[in-house]
Amino acid sequence: MSEKKDSFLVNRLKSVGWAFKGALILLRTEASIKIQFAIAILVTIAGFYFEISPTEWLFQVAMIGLVMSIEGLNTAIEFIADFIHPERHDKIGRIKDVAAGAVFIAAISAVIVAVIIYYPKLF
Numbered sequence: 001m002s003e004k005k006d007s008f009l010v011n012r013l014k015s016v017g018w019a020f021k022g023a024l025i026l027l028r029t030e031a032s033i034k035i036q037f038a039i040a041i042l043v044t045i046a047g048f049y050f051e052i053s054p055t056e057w058l059f060q061v062a063m064i065g066l067v068m069s070i071e072g073l074n075t076a077i078e079f080i081a082d083f084i085h086p087e088r089h090d091k092i093g094r095i096k097d098v099a100a101g102a103v104f105i106a107a108i109s110a111v112i113v114a115v116i117i118y119y120p121k122l123f
């Protein structure tokens with residue numbers, strides 16, 4: 001019984017390790033994620049500088065997580081598309097466009113949240 005529990009825990013820990021490895025691969029290799037990470041650091045500094053409220057922090061952190069995680073999924077979809085069909089194909093292009101569209105929607109939402117939080121503090 002306890003042996004089963006241990007192996008479950010070890011497996012979960014291994015999964016966390018692989019997920020962490022995946023996040024590092026994204027941050028090291030993907031230009032879009034690097035830019036988003038830099039913006040995340042800048043708005044975090046801005047959050048402390050302007051002393052934004054706990055509710056504003058919640059929205060800001062949620063938006064950073066949303067944009068970067070969807071960007072990660074977009075990258076995974078691009079990898080799958082390139083793996084299963086390395087040549088150019090209209091359908092592969094459409095799959096990649098739709099995945100990029102998801103990032104775009106999240107990014108627009110994040111910009112709107114940023115404007116709502118910081119516009120009154122700046123102007």
Ligand SMILES: Nc1ncnc2c1ncn2[C@@H]1O[C@H](COP(=O)(O)OP(=O)(O)OP(=O)(O)O)[C@@H](O)[C@H]1O
Nearest residue numbers: 031032078086087088089090092093094096097100
């Ligand atoms: N194999 C393909 N067949 C048809 N169109 C493609 C193909 N690969 C890419 N495209 C088109 O080019 C666009 C960009 O694709 P690509 O894989 O280069 O993504 P990217 O946006 O440059 O990647 P990144 O997220 O690294 O910036 C796609 O959205 C699609 O419109």
